[in-house]
Amino acid sequence: MDGGPQKPAVGWENGMLAPVDRLRTERADSPVPGLVEGTEPGAGQQSAMFVHAQSFEDLTAEAEEDVEREAELDESGEPSEDLKVLVGEETIEKQHNDDIPPERGTKEEDVSSEAWRSHRKHVFVLSEAGKPIYTRYGTEEALSSTMGVMMALVSFVEAEKNIIRSIHADGCKVVFLAKSPLVLVGVSRTCQSDKELLRELQYIYYQIVSLLTLTQLNHIFQHKQNYDLRRLLAGSEYLTDNLLHRLDRDPGLLLSAVTCLPLASSARDVVSASLQAAKAKNLVFSILLAGDRLVTLVRKKDQFLHHIDLHLVFNLVGSSSSSREGEGWTPICLPKFNTAGFFHAHISYLEPASELCLILVSTDREDFFNMSDCKQRFLERLSKRSAYQAMKEALKCPSYSVEQVGIPELRHFLYKSKSSGLYTSPEFPAIYQSDEEQERMMGLYQDLHSHLHHPTRPLRSFYRCSETENLLAWVTSGFELYLCFSPLGTKALAHSAVNKLLKWIRKEEDRLFILSPLTY
Amino acid sequence: MSAMRVDAKVVMLGKESVGKTSLVERYVHHRFLVGPYQNTIGAAFVAKPIQVGEKVITLGIWDTAGSERYEAMSRIYYRGARAAIVCYDLTDSSSFQRARFWVKELQNCEEHCKIYLCGTKNDLVEADRSVRQIDYHDAQDFAEEIGAQHFETSSKTGINVDELFQKIAEDYNSTAFQYMTAEETGVDLGLKKDSYFYSCCHNN
Ligand SMILES: Nc1nc2c(ncn2[C@@H]2O[C@H](COP(=O)(O)OP(=O)(O)OP(=O)(O)O)[C@@H](O)[C@H]2O)c(=O)[nH]1
Ligand SMILES: [Mg+2]
Numbered sequence: 238m239d240g241g242p243q244k245p246a247v248g249w250e251n252g253m254l255a256p257v258d259r260l261r262t263e264r265a266d267s268p269v270p271g272l273v274e275g276t277e278p279g280a281g282q283q284s285a286m287f288v289h290a291q292s293f294e295d296l297t298a299e300a301e302e303d304v305e306r307e308a309e310l311d312e313s314g315e316p317s318e319d320l321k322v323l324v325g326e327e328t329i330e331k332q333h334n335d336d337i338p339p340e341r342g343t344k345e346e347d348v349s350s351e352a353w354r355s356h357r358k359h360v361f362v363l364s365e366a367g368k369p370i371y372t373r374y375g376t377e378e379a380l381s382s383t384m385g386v387m388m389a390l391v392s393f394v395e396a397e398k399n400i401i402r403s404i405h406a407d408g409c410k411v412v413f414l415a416k417s418p419l420v421l422v423g424v425s426r427t428c429q430s431d432k433e434l435l436r437e438l439q440y441i442y443y444q445i446v447s448l449l450t451l452t453q454l455n456h457i458f459q460h461k462q463n464y465d466l467r468r469l470l471a472g473s474e475y476l477t478d479n480l481l482h483r484l485d486r487d488p489g490l491l492l493s494a495v496t497c498l499p500l501a502s503s504a505r506d507v508v509s510a511s512l513q514a515a516k517a518k519n520l521v522f523s524i525l526l527a528g529d530r531l532v533t534l535v536r537k538k539d540q541f542l543h544h545i546d547l548h549l550v551f552n553l554v555g556s557s558s559s560s561r562e563g564e565g566w567t568p569i570c571l572p573k574f575n576t577a578g579f580f581h582a583h584i585s586y587l588e589p590a591s592e593l594c595l596i597l598v599s600t601d602r603e604d605f606f607n608m609s610d611c612k613q614r615f616l617e618r619l620s621k622r623s624a625y626q627a628m629k630e631a632l633k634c635p636s637y638s639v640e641q642v643g644i645p646e647l648r649h650f651l652y653k654s655k656s657s658g659l660y661t662s663p664e665f666p667a668i669y670q671s672d673e674e675q676e677r678m679m680g681l682y683q684d685l686h687s688h689l690h691h692p693t694r695p696l697r698s699f700y701r702c703s704e705t706e707n708l709l710a711w712v713t714s715g716f717e718l719y720l721c722f723s724p725l726g727t728k729a730l731a732h733s734a735v736n737k738l739l740k741w742i743r744k745e746e747d748r749l750f751i752l753s754p755l756t757y
Numbered sequence: 758m759s760a761m762r763v764d765a766k767v768v769m770l771g772k773e774s775v776g777k778t779s780l781v782e783r784y785v786h787h788r789f790l791v792g793p794y795q796n797t798i799g800a801a802f803v804a805k806p807i808q809v810g811e812k813v814i815t816l817g818i819w820d821t822a823g824s825e826r827y828e829a830m831s832r833i834y835y836r837g838a839r840a841a842i843v844c845y846d847l848t849d850s851s852s853f854q855r856a857r858f859w860v861k862e863l864q865n866c867e868e869h870c871k872i873y874l875c876g877t878k879n880d881l882v883e884a885d886r887s888v889r890q891i892d893y894h895d896a897q898d899f900a901e902e903i904g905a906q907h908f909e910t911s912s913k914t915g916i917n918v919d920e921l922f923q924k925i926a927e928d929y930n931s932t933a934f935q936y937m938t939a940e941e942t943g944v945d946l947g948l949k950k951d952s953y954f955y956s957c958c959h960n961n
Contacts, residue, residue, distance in 0.1 A: 448826065472773055472796030472824045557798060562786070563820070567799020568830060582799075602833055605802065 277715030278742040279654030279661065279750035286534050286754040287544050287658040359424040360441060360481060363388055364458065365417060370466045371445075371474065373481055387413075387422050403431045414438040418458035419445065427680060430687040437484045440545065443572045444480050447549045448473050451576035479556040483548075485676055487529070491686055492653045492717065493544050494660040495551075498530040500631045502747040507624035509533040509755045515615035516757040517607050521580065522598040523615075527632055529555060531659075531751070532593070538756040543573030544658050554584060554594055561586040564612075566605045569598075583608035587616060592632055636664040642741050644734045646726035648706065651682060651719040652742055654750065661742065661749040682719050685710035689717065700728050711735060763804055763817035765929040767922075768835045768870075770863075771844030772855035773823030776877035779912035780844065781820045784922050789913050797822040800834055807926045814926045823855075835863065838870045839932075840925045847876045847909065850890040860903055871928060872905035873921060879911035 274280075362371040367388030404411040412434040414421040421438040446454065449469060457464050489495050500508075512523045512535045521540050525532040529551055536542060553569065565584035570576065581602045587593040595615070597608045619625045639647055642663070649669065653660035669678050688699045689712045698711040707722040709731040720738070722731055746752065769777040778797050783789055785805050800821045806813050819834045821827065835841060841863055845856040856874065863870050876896055882889040893909065900907035906924060910917040 469824075469826045471826070472822070473798070473826070475795065476798075553798065557795065563801040563803035565799060565801050568827070569799075602830065605833075609802075 274715045275656045277654050277656065277713070278739060278746045279652070279659055279752075280656045280715070281750075281752055281754055286536065286751065287542055287547070357426050358481075358485075359422075360438070361387065361422045361424075362441065362445065363420050363422070364462075364464070364466060365420060366458075366462045368463065368465060370419065370470065371441075371477055373478065388420065403434075410434065412438065414442065416442045418454055427683075429680075429683055430691075432690070432692055433683055433687050437481075440480060440484060440490065440548070441477060443545055444477055444549060444552070445470065446572040446576055447546075447553075447570045448476070450570040450578060451572065452578070476552060476556050480549075480552050483552060483555075486679060488651050488662055488679070488682060489529075489544075489660065490548055491679070491683060492651060492660050494653045494658050495531050495544060495547055496529070496660050496662065497749060497751055498527040498532045498628075498631055498635055499637060499748045500532065500628060502752060504624040504627035504631070505533055505751065506753060507622055508619060508628060509535055509751075509753070511615050511619040511622070511624075513755045513757050514618060515611040517599070517604070517611050519599045519601040519604050520597060520608070520611060520757070521600060522596075523611075524550065524596040524598070526551065526554060526594045526596065527592050527635060530635055532628065533751060533754075535755045535757060540574075542571070546571035546573045550582070550596060550598075553582075554596065561591075562589045564605075564609060566608075568602065571598075581605075581608075583612065585609075585612055591629075593628070639663040639666060642738060644737055644741075646723045646730065647720060647734055647738075648723055649678070649721040650738065651717075652738070653717040655715055655717065657750060659750050678721070681706070681708060681721070685719050700731065707731060709735070762815060764814045765839040765926070766817050766819065766837055767840045767842065767925060768819045768838040769821055769842050769844065770831070770835065770856075770859040771823055771842075771875075772846070772849075772852040775823065775844045775846040775849070775852050775855075776912055777823065777842075777844050778820050780842070780875070780877065780910065780918060780921075781818055783912040783915055783918045785818070787915075789915075796824060799827065799830075805922075807922060809923075809926045809930045812930065814930055816922065816926060816929075831862075832866065835867055835870065838867060839929050840871045840873060841867070842873045842875050842921070842925075843905075844875045844877050845891065845896075847878055847882050847891050848888045853891050853896070857899075860905070864903070871925075872903060873925060874900045874903075874905045874907045875921060876907075876909040877912065879909045879916055880913045881911075883911075 356374050358373070360371070360373045361369070361383075363369055365388075402413060408426060410423075410425045410429075410431065412423040412425070412431055414423075414435055416439075419442060421442055423434045423438050425434055454466075457466070457469075484490050508525065512525065512533060515523070521537045522542055523535045524547070525534070531547075534542065534547075549571070550569070553567075557565075563585075565582070567582055567584065568579035569582050570579050574580075579602070580598045580600060581604060583595075583597040583599065583605065585595055587595060595612055597611055599608055601607075639649055642650075648666050649663060651660060651662045665675055665678065669675055685699055685701070685708055688696050689710055696710075697713075698709070700710075701708045702724070704724060706724055707726045707728075709718075709720045709722070709728075711718045711720075718735065718738070720731060720734060722734075742749065769781060771777055773796060774794060778801070779789060781801075781803065785803055797820060800819055802817065802819055804815055804817050806815045819838070821831060821834050841859070843856050843859045843863075845852040860872060860874075863872060874896060876891060876893075897907050899905075906928075908917050908921045908924075910921060912918060
């Protein structure tokens with residue numbers, strides 16, 4: 238980590254008596270913006286919206302605590318013999334999948350095939366009794382013996398009072414995350430670090446908890462160790478599939494941050510104030526989304542949302558292609574807030590054909606009509622104001638091109654303001670339009686990210702040249718920045734670009750970030 | 758947009774993938790969505806006005822998820838419902854077992870709720886009789902035994918779908934007429950009046 242414990246965000250509320258306007262100018266004039274947390278471009282003027290989000294460490298720390306004792310097993314170790322099943326040196330034992338009815342159309346895959354084994358990343362979830370719960374590819378039934386092997390491995394090592402963390406063999410990594418009563422296993426051919434892979438498994442774990450609560454999970458397995466959890470998870474597999482897809486594609490999950498719909502702050506403030514006015518006793522969070530972008534978030538005073546929980550909400554909303562005309566009402570556990578209970582989310586679109594989705598999170602499951610009423614009040618108030626039109630206009634260009642920044646050879650970047658937990662990034666330029674290219678790009682960012690967040694040797698900055706692009710990553714206590722240049726760029730150019738980019742973001746921060754989050 | 762007044766609460770119940778969402782889609786939006794099936798998460802609510810004689814009655818339809826995960830939650834969806842459409846898939850006998858479960862649940866907990874037993878995906882059995890797993894007469898007998906109406910519908914072709922909802926609205930209308938007293942029965946979305954439901958009142 239960079240230099241000891243993180244100082245709390247500079248309190249704009251406490252101690253600072255200067256009016257907001259003056260603060261803004263001071264912020265803009267600062268010669269080296271953003272070296273201190275809370276003053277970086279994009280930092281909110283009041284308290285942050287999210288649980289204080291140093292968050293990457295926040296997220297993985299937990300896993301690391303679990304792994305106090307670790308067993309590093311290498312290729313010579315006994316267990317990796319068994320793992321050849323996963324790694325693919327040998328053919329997987331013939332599965333009797335002929336008599337298994339295909340449950341999910343897209344998952345009808347022969348698990349003994351080369352194609353199945355060559356997927357870049359497998360994810361398996363099983364119970365501590367070794368029962369399959371989820372597989373990313375193929376069906377759980379067909380894989381039950383493979384899962385059995387994994388569970389045997391985990392318990393074999395645990396019996397020795399150790400915990401298996403990962404196995405490396407043949408360009409393939411196997412990562413284990415034991416989160417009682419579940420065990421998650423990732424098998425990856427990517428060059429992601431163990432830590433990154435663990436982070437992804439954590440997300441999957443939280444996804445499952447968000448559907449059931451941890452209390453219910455524990456309860457079930459205490460009563461029946463052998464329980465087939467797929468019964469309760471039936472119909473939710475696509476949420477997990479989608480989350481895995483997002484993990485490969487969405488920089489927000491990598492950065493532990495969310496991105497906003499670019500919108501003039503005057504308009505955003507009106508939208509936020511309208512949401513703030515449409516409050517109700519049990520309403521905890523009001524979240525307005527445009528696709529995967531946050532328009533605004535208003536929360537109950539003293540209640541914070543964790544970005545992981547927010548990403549789970551994004552995933553829930555983004556995964557459902559169902560009718561936009563009705564109103565949804567669903568229990569959801571926000572595991573970073575509380576793993577024991579359900580919130581109840583009212584999900585609706587502002588207009589049938591619109592991308593604008595409002596999520597109202599209440600503590601009371603009887604609150605549907607109250608929430609429905611909040612939405613009406615919000616809409617009535619907002620639709621009278623010009624901000625509504627401005628927001629709808631903004632939807633037409635939800636992103637911006639990197640050319641607007643005016644830095645030669647710069648192709649793309651990710652900028653995260655640490656104190657606000659928000660990030661900004663231009664759209665991918667034409668050369669990165671294809672899915673494969675975008676995933677490759679994400680792979681490069683993941684690689685930079687793991688260098689900056691290395692568990693024992695974190696770097697503050699990192700420059701890397703390749704034939705296809707040059708990359709620079711830079712982290713301070715205020716922000717994280719990842720830049721992608723054409724291979725024509727030089728290191729000097731890259732470094733001089735940082736200041737220019739920070740200035741540009743400072744200039745645009747009103748539009749790109751939520752500077753004045755509200756509470757009710 | 759103004760708040761919509763709902764006259765009768767209607768709840769869709771039945772095993773997952775029997776076609777509850779498709780039935781609502783067909784009735785409300787006159788369409789049948791093809792493509793990968795997506796389970797409903799939680800429940801969805803939609804209000805739909807329907808003409809009965811000279812009157813317009815607004816049905817508040819709750820499309821619930823069939824997954825067992827939500828079973829504990831189901832009460833909030835059927836409580837106070839005037840009609841329940843209990844669906845089963847004509848091509849899946851296990852779904853009929855599940856329908857029996859829901860009927861029992863309603864009989865125990867919601868005695869004023871009228872039951873409409875609905876066999877779905879009729880187009881499939883029309884196309885190939887051998888896929889039918891629930892005999893029409895068996896279901897009809899069961900419906901009579903429990904005092905329910907019985908329909909076989911297809912959301913794909915639309916057959917019997919409007920008829921089903923029309924019947925619900927008419928039944929509601931005639932019973933509402935019977936009970937027409939000073940008591941008002943609707944739930945107004947813009948005005949919370951079921952006050953035991955909502956312990957708080959907020960104003961802005
Ligand atoms: N051929 C045919 N297919 C249907 C019909 N109704 C539904 N289906 C199909 O059955 C599948 C499930 O339909 P849904 O309406 O989503 O089922 P559901 O009861 O809402 O399921 P849950 O939300 O999981 O409880 C989908 O693939 C539909 O296309 C029908 O009338 N005919
Ligand atoms: Mg459904």
